[in-house]
Amino acid sequence: MSSGTFGITREKKIISSGARKVFTPHAPVDDISHFFGREEEASRFVSVINTDGLHVLVYGDRGVGKTSLAITTCRVLLQGIMKGGKYIEKRCDSSDTFESIALKVLQALEINHQNRETTQTTNEGGKASVKIPIVGAEVDSHRQSAVKILHQVNLSSPSWVAEQIQSKAGIFLIDEIDAVADKEDRKKLAELVKLLSDNKSQLKIVLVGIASTGADLTAGHPSIQRCLKEVHLKRMNDDDVRKIIHNGFKKIGQIPTEDVVKTITDISAGLPHFTHLICLKCAEASVISGNKHVGTDVLKAALNESVKDSENALKDSYTNCLHNFNKPHEYKIIVQGAAHCKGVEFRASDIQQQIKVFVKFDVDQKVVSRRLIAIAARADSIMEKCGRGYYRFVDPRMPSFVKMLHGADAQSAV
Known part of the structure; x- marks a missing residue:
């Protein structure tokens, strides 16, 4: 079937289906009707932010859905509980400082910030x-x-900023605070939170960032623990991932087979970004074919499209790492086996077992160990040594990308 000039006919069908409103791999979920899973975390978030003097810090690995949780919950709070106030969102980058963040909230609240x-x-x-x-x-x-x-305006002073905004009501969501390079700027953010808490301000601060501990994002501010409650967002469990799949396809009138659901759940490994990405590509393919049933043939095509649409950083890291070896095919199998290992850390024996299961042949453990050491030794490697005999992927999203790249089937990695 022709897709029309520049694929316009195809695009119109996909837009009309609503698939891109339900599955949003490249943007946070911001509609409560499309927010599946994370009910427990969302409930805790609501309880904390609705308590006088408490503010929230959401942290965890990249791709676990931190921003989606924060945005959706904040909007529910403002509409259903707080009954008013302003929602302000600031997404940080490496150029941001405490002053630029403070300027955002002052402008949004229409507070004079000129001398x-x-x-x-x-x-x-x-x-x-x-x-x-x-x-x-x-x-x-x-x-x-x-x-x-x-x-006189003093944007660099947490106490001056707090004095200007503490009488206002609403939520100020500061996303990707890990991108703020200077620790002193992150300390000032923590101090601002403390001052607002001390004054029982109805303007609540929500900090969101990538980190292994909450202290990483507040530069270890010593007296913030009592007023900034941490929500450590871990990977979704498989049941919640399946909720995204089943409920999402149901909303657009499509039906995935159990094999498709199982494969998407396995590849996602608790990271909703990949769930949304693969489901979207499956949904688009089904819309174009006119078949509401999503089977393995659709999934195979969707995985190829998902790889094309993946973040360049993942694709480049994977390709550059393997292409530096004389026999990339052998190293590719090692990476594939590592991607299937359960848990974040793995040993050569774990990889050997996964190769046996998914690639269907035995490989000597010493060979695996040598290849593994060689991969981890590179400065631009996708793996690193994290203990005696133990390794892990540098980017926790890499295993999902690798399984997606090879169709979640070890045969396609050979």
Whole structure:
């Protein structure tokens, strides 16, 4: 079937299906009706943010759905519980500082952030005698004294910023705070949270970032623990991943087979980004074919499209690493076996077992160990040594990408 000029006919069908509203791999979920799984974490988030003096820090690995949880929950809070207030969102990058973040909230709340000068006039009154020919009289005498007052803006001061915004109501979501390079700027953010908490401000701060501990994102501020509650967002369990798959396809009138659901769940490994990505490509293919049933043939095509649509950093890291070896095919099998290992860390024996299961042949453990050491030794490697005999992927999303790349089938990796 022709897709029309520049694929416009195809695009119209996909847009009409609503698939890109339900499955959103490249943007956070921001509609409660499309938010599946994470009910427990969302409930805790609501409880914390709705408590006087408490603010929230959401942290975890890349791709676990931190921003989706934060945005969706904040909007539910403002609409259903807080009944008012403003929602302000700031996504940080490496150029951001405490001052640029403070400027965002001041502008959003329409608070004057320019130096200005005002004049305060004081009236001093009294009675003065005035001599007028023939008639003597007393009249009021007034003197005015004017004092100029300079209202100076100090965007670098957490206490000054807190004083300006503490009387406002709403939620200020600061996303990707790990991108803020200077630790002093992150300390100032923590100090701002503490000051707002001390003053029982109705403006709540939600910090979101990639980290293994909450202290990494607040630069270890010593006195923030009592007012900043941490929500460590871990990978989804398989049941929650299946919720995304089943509920998402149901919304657009499609039905995936159990084999498709199982494969997508396995590849996702608890990372909803990959769930959304593969489901979207399956949904698009089914819309074009006109078949509401999503089977393994659709899945195979969808995996190829998913790889093309994946983040360049993942594709480049994988390709550059393997292409540096004389026999990339052998190293590819090692990486494939590592991707199927359960848990974050693995040994050569674990990889050997996974190769046996998925590639269907035996490989000597010493060979696996030598290849594994060679991969981890490279400066630009996708793996690193994390203990005696133990290794892990540098980017926790890499195993999902590898399984997706090879169709979640070891035969396609050979």
